[in-house]
Amino acid sequence: MNRIRALISKRINVKVMALFIIVLACVLICTTAITNYYSTRFIKEQRVKYNAQVMSQTENSLLQLNNQITQFLNNYNRESQYQKLYLSNITNFDFLVMKQQIEFETDIKKLIYVNHLDEVIKDMIFYYGDQYMFGIGDGVLDKNYKISGTEWYQSFVDSKSQYMVYGPVDESYKAKNTVREQVMVFFSRLVVPSSSAFKTEQKPFVMVSVKFSAMKEMFEQLISGSRGIVVSDPEGHVVYTSNEAYADLKIIHDKEYFKDLTERKKDYVTYTDQDIFITSTYVGKYNWIISTIDSSEELFKDVDQLVRTINIIVFAFGVLGVLIAIFLIKRLMMPIYVLNHLINTIEEETDTYIDVTTNDEIGQIGQRFNQMKRRLNELNKKMYLSEVRAKEAQISALQAQINPHFLYNTLDNIYCIAQIEEIDPIVELTQSLSNIMRYSIDCKDMYTTVGEELKHVENYLNIINVRYDGSVRLVKEIEEGLEAARTIKLLLQPIVENAWVHGIRKKAIPEGIISIRIYRRADDMEIVVEDDGIGIGEDKLEILNDSLSIFTEEIRTPKNKGFGIALINVNDRIKFMNGEGYGVRIDSIQGAGSKVTIRLKYME
Known part of the structure; x- marks a missing residue:
């Protein structure tokens, strides 16, 4: 025994060392990978949230400016006055007309000032053709400049829209001795009345030019520390960048990268490589894509330090764990290994036992x-007997399955004889009873359709009406499409049976109407079963509704709950399947009838 223990001890030490080295290496690799992954993901998520917040503020500023300009164009698109002052007096400018023109221009400048747009709006141009354009604002228009030949004019004509934003563009339409700068142009179409003698082939418009420098100020709010910005269009043309190197990034010119933005599938998209982390959003009013660019080195510089610290801690605890494991294995696991060695020599022999010669741990084991x-030998004998009995029970169960089929066949025989003898009530009774039994005994699925549930109710009421000479009339009101909806099986028939047994049958003349109404309520379905029976007293109704409001997974039987077991059974199954917020509610007026409302989840 001592020789065996020494041999096993040596093997255990080697195995433990090898195993823990492998485990430690795996732990270090996994820890590094997991820490890197989750730390990087967390930092990215936080950066995306922050970038989304600041970009949203910039986007709101841009949209606010767009709305102000559009509102300004809406409120002061005085086409008729402009035509009267300029177009109808092209060759005859008298003093009064000039005075009115000056007043008109003064009014527009005042309106710009009142709308707090004087810091951003540079010019306002009325254009009825290359020969008939007039500007209000800074600088003088170049009378020889052909606006109709510009790319932005053609884009406006092709857009077919009332308003359009384009830019930035250079003020090449101004005289050469005028200071020119980049502007954004906001267009609004003008219409020449058919009664006007003025004719032109160009598309008239009023244009407001906004200083692009005002928009740069909005963009520069996004720049901080190592974060830069690029503004481009979906075609990859750079509108503005805080660093010229960003304009050459391939991803900025990748249409597929921005596809989800421009098609409105996502509000933000991100891109990461070894050097940069990009967050992008789309501003549809300007057809711009705003991208913030963060340095990956700055963004993730703390992750490497965190990984190194965690690896050092894991390695230290790993080494300590190896030492503790070797000690514990020698003290605690050695007897198990020795026992395993001994068991391997007797596992094929059922009557062989270990020869115990010591009283130490191995001896006790x-x-x-x-x-x-x-x-185990005794249990094996008992197991053999259990298997024999299980097979006998299985045979009995197979034999028991014959009984329902025998009953179905018997009912079918009665049905055929009743048809031959032309006994219609028995035909109807046997057919309905056969349908009810098949539906009730079939346990393959706990769900069925609303339509199948209604057929089950009709079969039940057919039997009642044959027995009681047409005492119950069924009225159905089903919302279109709900007959195919799925519902819990055996839901309606117990409620209808309750209405007949406890309501209509107890009337002086046992006749009445049972109505079933089924509606869709958002994600839920509501079923209302109403009868004109004798109703329920207030005390009993309160007890019943209290029972229905309780949710329990225990099976409640007539022995422990008494009256209303059908309702309680249905209610418990609904709450178990759908949750606490669903179930059955009963309202009743004694002497006037009862209404049972069932609320359950809608299932297609």
């Missing part, structure tokens, strides 16, 4: 093993 072996 050997004694327990011998006791276990004897008990």
